[in-house]
Amino acid sequence: MRKWIKSGTPWIWMTGGAVSISLIAVIGLFILIGWRGLSFFWPGSVYEFDMLDKQGGHYTLIGEIYDVETVSTEQLIDAGISGLEGKPETLERYLIKIGNREYVDLDFQWVLETIISATSKPKDIVVFERSKNGNFYGYIEDILQQGRSVNVEQTSFKEQLQIRLARADALKNQQLELLNGEISSINFALEKIRLKKRKLDLEGLLNEQNILELNAQNEKLTDKYLALEEQLFSYRKQAQRDSVVVRDMTGREVTLPLSELIDFYLPNDMSFSAKVQHWLHQAGKFVSDDPREANTEGGVFPAIFGTVFMVMLMAVMVTPFGVVAAIYLHEYAGKNNLTKFIRIAVINLAGVPSIVYGVFGLGFFVYIIGGSIDQLFYPEALPAPTFGSPGVLWSALTLAILTLPVVIVSTEEGLSRIPSSLREGSLALGATKSETLWRIVVPMASPAIMTGLILAVARAAGEVAPLMLVGVVKMAPALPVDANFPFLHLDRKFMHLGFHIYDVGFQSPNVEAARPLVYATSFLLVTVIIGLNLAAIAIRNNLREKYRALEH
Incomplete structure (x- = not known):
């Protein structure tokens, strides 16, 4: 027995058992979250x-x-x-x-x-999904067109309602296209004209000719806006043409305008295949739609977009800084007390609470750098801040600093694993140190760099505390990317899946309605992180295979 213990076999088994238990716990948790989240979209009786x-x-x-x-x-x-x-x-x-x-x-x-x-x-109970006030349960009594009954048989209510709801949806989509397209562009252009006029005034260059030109542009855009607004009101009026009369559980007959309905279904009269189709449809809407009802209804597309966009922006920022810092520490810096102090500082940075990074980002990036940018480049917009308020740029920079130690340490480890004989061989063939570094050493260390990036992405995607201070909001009015120049609006606030989970789970006015969405959003966040990591792992493996021959 003593010989068996000294051989180390028990510790091998204990380590294997601990790894197995950890994997089972993680996979079990993922399955539990997925089951509780995805079952929310199944049409229950x-x-x-x-x-x-x-x-x-x-x-x-x-x-x-x-x-x-x-x-x-x-x-x-x-x-x-x-x-x-x-x-x-x-x-x-x-x-x-x-x-x-x-x-x-x-x-x-x-x-x-x-x-x-x-x-x-x-079987004739109908569930109506509405744009506000949640679901409505009841029995269809009649369908109205401009307040008058369309006189269809009760057996045809479903088909008639589907046709009319599709018409109302098409009109609502036309409204959204108008609002997010031409009307949004006109509002953006009008704001640019206002800021240009104020800038000329601040610089003392505003004269009668400038005023006339800018006023002419303003009037032209205003006329176009009024014409589009009239078209928008026309779409709205057409969408409000039809309505449905529903008898609720108290016997009261309630008229629901189709312009306020998103979908309807008869859950007790659906086959299994119809339920599967409905489940796929609802899951698709959850991923592609905007949130409603204080985030307790609708989808999470702005949060998905904000999370992925912010993480990719952070990765672009942290990778060059982390790689350059690691190269300097490993290849150029002398082995003295200063270098030791820098390494200790980098390691300690990895242990700083994330909320401290958020406070630093708010004070340094937002108030100091952002405020200075506003004073220098956007004085006409003051006192309303442009870059002097939380936004996606400052969030990405804050998380870049938070994850910088991970990239530095991983890159240094990769550089230390490259045999010195390769460096010496390159130098012996006449290459300079910089050529050896950028053509031999860094490409061979790229798998380690990707490992650091994978760890950085995994941590950044799940962080919430610092983002609450430097850019994330409950409901963002617009995405950081749109069709208006310069197309990437890094000063805008954004939505994030992690903050969405916090908001829905702990700040929701309707806890019971929000609980399933917490599981669904958590499952989606884990899926997004896994997707980003798998993409990075695939790139790392490709690089590892590419430079495997050089290692030998």
Whole structure:
């Protein structure tokens, strides 16, 4: 036994076991997050409950069962719930999403099984997904065109509604194209004219000729804007032509304009293949749509774009600085106390809390550098800041400094693994030190550089605390990239998947509605990080194979 322990075999098994447990835990966590997140898009059954009130009467409740839990009867009695004497020791209660947010106090309600007298799943219950106030549950009673019934048979309601909703969607898309296209460009041009006039005034170059020219441009753009605005109002009016009358759980008939509807479906009348198609459609909308309802509804496309754009910008910034610093420390710097101090400082930087980097970025990048840029290049926009406020550029720079130690250490390790015989052979053939460095040493160290970049991307994509200070927001009005010159607007604020998770999970006014989105967004963030890492790993492996022959 003692010989077996001294051989080191137990430690090998313990190490292998620890690695296996870690892998199982990570994969299990990923599967759990994926299951809880992706199941959110599956069309669940909608039930009609016959409920008992305190006076012994009956009322109807329509909704989806979101959660079921078992509670002790004694605990419920202690909480002040009466009428449970003689009941079993444990009872089930259901968390029911009843929607219809503008007509009820809470769209999520806990209901005890003791007050449910009957449950059914009518096939004609319809779920309406709306642009505001969440889902609406009910039965289609009629379809109206300009306030008048279209007189179609009840069996044709679904087909007619699909046709009219597609028309309303097309008109809404035309509105968005107009707003994000020509109208956005005109607003951008009008702002440029205003700033140009103010700049000329500050420089003392504003004269009558300049004023007339700028006013003429302004009037021309304003006339074009008014014509487009009239066209926009026309689209809006056409989209509001149709509406649907729905009977809710109280028997009330509610008129829903199709311009406020996004989609509808009959979950209790769907086949398995139809549910799969619906699930794919909803998952696609989650990835491609903008958020709504304080981020508790809609998609996360701006957050995906902001995360990827910021990480790529950070990678472009951190890689050259990290590589150059590592080359200097390993190839040029002398082995003295100053070099040792710099190495210790680099290692200590890796342990600084990320929020400290956020405070540094806010104070140095935003207020000092950004404020100076505004004073020098954008005085006409002051006191409204251009670069003197948090934005995607300062976020990328802050995270570049945060991840710089990782790139430096990885690059140095790669440089130290290159045999000195290669350097000596290159020098012996007449190459200079710089030629040896950039044509032999750095290309061979590129796999290690990519390893550092992979680690930097993985950390930067998941950081939230510093970004809250230097650029990320709950809802960004526009993406950092658009069709207006200079196309890349690095001064703009942006959305981030990590902050979206924090906001939805802890700042949401409707916690129950937001909980599934936390899992879905978390799964998406992990998927984005894995995708970025896999791309970097593929490049690293390609480089490693390319220079493998030189190592031998």
